Amino acid sequence: MQKYLLGLDAGNTVIKAVIFDPTGRELAYAGEEGHSRMPCPGHVERDLGELWANAKRVIRACLDKAGIAASDIVAIGCAGHGNGLYALDRDGEPLLGIQSLDTRATGLVEEWLAEGVGERTYPIARQRPWPSQTPTLLAWLKRHRPELFKRIGTVFVSKDFVVNRLTGRRVSEVSDMSGAGLLDLAARRYDKALMEAYGLGDCMDLLPPLIESADIAGTVTEAVANETGLAAGTPVIGGLFDVVASALGSGVSRTGSASIIVGTWSINQVIVDGPDLDAPVFMSSTFDRTRYMAMENSATSAANLEWLVREFFEGAHEEGVSPFDACCALAEAVEPTADDPLYHPYLYGAQQDGHARAGFYGIAGWHGKGHLIHALLEGVAFGHRHHIETIRKAGATFDEAVLSGGGSRSRLWPQIFADVLGVPVSVAVSRETGALGAAIAAGTGVGLFADFTQGANAMVRVDRHYKPNGALAGHYDRRYALYKDITEAMTPLWRRLAATGPTATGVAA
Numbered sequence: 230m231q232k233y234l235l236g237l238d239a240g241n242t243v244i245k246a247v248i249f250d251p252t253g254r255e256l257a258y259a260g261e262e263g264h265s266r267m268p269c270p271g272h273v274e275r276d277l278g279e280l281w282a283n284a285k286r287v288i289r290a291c292l293d294k295a296g297i298a299a300s301d302i303v304a305i306g307c308a309g310h311g312n313g314l315y316a317l318d319r320d321g322e323p324l325l326g327i328q329s330l331d332t333r334a335t336g337l338v339e340e341w342l343a344e345g346v347g348e349r350t351y352p353i354a355r356q357r358p359w360p361s362q363t364p365t366l367l368a369w370l371k372r373h374r375p376e377l378f379k380r381i382g383t384v385f386v387s388k389d390f391v392v393n394r395l396t397g398r399r400v401s402e403v404s405d406m407s408g409a410g411l412l413d414l415a416a417r418r419y420d421k422a423l424m425e426a427y428g429l430g431d432c433m434d435l436l437p438p439l440i441e442s443a444d445i446a447g448t449v450t451e452a453v454a455n456e457t458g459l460a461a462g463t464p465v466i467g468g469l470f471d472v473v474a475s476a477l478g479s480g481v482s483r484t485g486s487a488s489i490i491v492g493t494w495s496i497n498q499v500i501v502d503g504p505d506l507d508a509p510v511f512m513s514s515t516f517d518r519t520r521y522m523a524m525e526n527s528a529t530s531a532a533n534l535e536w537l538v539r540e541f542f543e544g545a546h547e548e549g550v551s552p553f554d555a556c557c558a559l560a561e562a563v564e565p566t567a568d569d570p571l572y573h574p575y576l577y578g579a580q581q582d583g584h585a586r587a588g589f590y591g592i593a594g595w596h597g598k599g600h601l602i603h604a605l606l607e608g609v610a611f612g613h614r615h616h617i618e619t620i621r622k623a624g625a626t627f628d629e630a631v632l633s634g635g636g637s638r639s640r641l642w643p644q645i646f647a648d649v650l651g652v653p654v655s656v657a658v659s660r661e662t663g664a665l666g667a668a669i670a671a672g673t674g675v676g677l678f679a680d681f682t683q684g685a686n687a688m689v690r691v692d693r694h695y696k697p698n699g700a701l702a703g704h705y706d707r708r709y710a711l712y713k714d715i716t717e718a719m720t721p722l723w724r725r726l727a728a729t730g731p732t733a734t735g736v737a738a
């Protein structure tokens with residue numbers, strides 16, 4: 230009998246299914262884009278019926294493409310975007326899906342931070358509240374949607390919903406619940422005092438039983454087997470927070486190794502041995518019990534290129550060429566000079582300031598499209614550098630990093646990352662590092678691998694290596710200092726812009 234692993238990744242937009250063999254070879258891929266509902270500014274929700282229908286479709290399509298017997302799949306692992314809020318009602322039926330792009334709770338967070346709620350949550354969860362964090366959204370619902378809040382029976386996140394539909398089991402797991410600021414991080418369990426700090430002391434019963442990533446959550450039900458082509462009884466593991474899965478799926482599994490994800494979100498993470506660093510950073514658990522992920526994140530990465538391509542380049546490229554490649558090719562001809570324009574990647578705000586906006590600065594008549602695209606790629610890398618400096622200042626150092634996410638596919642961008650960050654970077658071979666990380670955890674859960682590191686060694690390959698160009702180090706240091714100075718100068722002006730235009734802040738109706 231062959232042994233294959235099915236990895237699922239339920240992202241903010243696309244749900245993906247990939248079948249791997251135990252050496253990491255991809256037999257088949259299927260993905261399906263979901264739709265977000267934005268009923269009013271700041272609210273980003275999805276229909277759970279559509280999400281589950283898409284999950285079933287990608288599983289069936291992937292099985293068909295792979296042409297294997299479903300019984301040869303020995304385990305299923307699921308990853309998904311962290312935070313947001315997915316809820317079942319008191320009868321276990323799908324009720325609500327709020328995504329992690331939601332900003333309705335910005336006003337509540339400002340209020341909480343002023344009251345010192347962050348000082349109470351950080352020592353326990355190693356997180357301060359932020360707008361689309363799960364407990365923050367639950368508190369927002371409790372205050373602004375009391376009728377809906379009363380109907381909630383279970384609170385968990387995207388991949389837990391998929392696991393629930395596959396198996397009928399109501400569980401969550403440690404990496405996602407810690408990444409959502411819902412756990413006593415060091416003790417790996419829910420905590421009443423933490424929930425009280427969020428004003429949610431009465432919600433302990435809404436949190437489902439907690440398991441570890443590689444623990445078996447349940448098995449595929451007969452009904453789901455009929456609908457998907459999977460074999461009834463196939464084990465489904467607890468799964469992983471997608472960013473942690475992507476680190477594992479790009480071979481980042483040891484203390485001191487770094488994973489940078491150039492996806493919709495800018496994700497910057499380093500594995501550390503303990504939860505206490507020299508300064509506060511955002512933390513989650515990793516896939517094993519003894520180590521932690523120091524991470525600093527914000528929605529300031531490839532979302533910027535996606536916007537530029539969507540608005541200005543769609544259809545303006547040759548058939549068969551990725552529009553992102555066509556766009557980046559224009560920047561390849563640009564020799565970096567001190568005269569180039571700069572870019573701020575704050576289309577969806579900045580981590581430190583929800584009111585921040587994106588902008589190009591210093592455009593001159595002799596600059597062309599290529600200069601602007603180069604500035605955008607550089608500005609996104611500066612956004613990553615800002616997060617990485619926070620992690621480094623806290624004492625989590627690293628000498629090289631693995632890039633993953635859509636932006637790592639570019640020929641040019643990884644070199645800009647190496648130059649801007651001043652460290653060698655390599656790129657994961659698999660395009661689907663989230664699904665691969667989930668598949669590694671699934672293989673570990675059924676004993677195919679002794680542990681996660683052995684699984685990663687067996688299934689992950691990295692190729693393309695980029696060394697920093699020492700001659701450009703001073704150039705990028707000077708431009709990064711300018712990028713930060715312009716951010717500071719713009720800060721009061723963004724508040725004036727937000728005060729006059731439509732704003733997502735404080736939508737309470």
Ligand SMILES: Nc1ncnc2c1ncn2[C@@H]1O[C@H](COP(=O)(O)OP(=O)(O)O)[C@@H](O)[C@H]1O
Binds near residue numbers: 531532634637638639
């Ligand atoms: N060949 C490419 N060159 C540069 N950027 C790319 C390329 N392919 C995809 N991208 C960027 O990556 C983004 C998608 O990243 P991905 O990691 O798949 O998204 P998500 O974070 O939603 O899972 C695209 O919107 C685009 O900006």
Ligand SMILES: O=C(CO)[C@H](O)[C@@H](O)COP(=O)(O)O
Binds near residue numbers: 329408492
């Ligand atoms: O919680 C999060 C970061 O702390 C995000 O939701 C992340 O999981 C998004 O993932 P993405 O939508 O880029 O795949």
